[in-house]
Amino acid sequence: MAIIVDKVQKRKDIALACKEIFFQHGIKDLTISQIAKTAGIGKGTIYEYFKNKEDIVFEIVNILIQERNGIVEKRMSEIDITKDKIKLFVSFFYCDEDTELRQLYKEFISIALSSPDERMIEFQTKCFVEHYVWFEQLIQDGINNGELIAESMPLTKGMFVTAEGLFISSSATNAIDNVQKEIDNYIDAIFSLIEVKK
Secondary structure, X not given: OOOOOOXXXXXXXHHHHOHHHHHHHOOOOOOHHHHHHHHOOOHHHHHHHOOOHHHHHHHHHHHHHHHHHHHHHHHHOOOOOHHHHHXXXXXXXXXXXXXXXXXXXXHHHHHHHHOOOHHHHHHHHHHHHHHHHHHHHHHHHHHHOOOEOHHHHHHHHHHHHHHHHHHHHHHHOOOOOOHHXXXXXXXXXXXXXXXXXX
């Protein structure tokens, strides 16, 4: 009797088996042979599940972002103040526990910018939309709870992309020394304008 392989799960298993080598060495200098050896499979098996090593990074980022989202949702359920929820939401760009994921995310962004393919663009768009809808709902909840003024909504997308922009700028330049401080200052300034004055 033939063994039925769950290809989606096998793809995830391979990606997760070699995530540490990506964390340690980055993608640039790794070969498919090194990745296959780390995952304990043959080189040909890698190509059964992935187009290239960039595709493996794509899968790892996808898995880890979903795991992180679950953790953040749980933590957010314990927070009452909208500004604190927003700060937790954007903490990905500076908190210590996400250092390795941020490194992979930078590699993913680099790949997506330098040689995007349709699947990566689709994934990036899906992530953007899912996270933006979540972020927008946090602001809407703040309005509904009487914490924020109704006019806050048009600022939502700007707030959403600013944290990532500060992160990318801090990664690509020497102009930002402390990304957490910059993001927190920005959020504090915006909230001083949109919070309902009591």
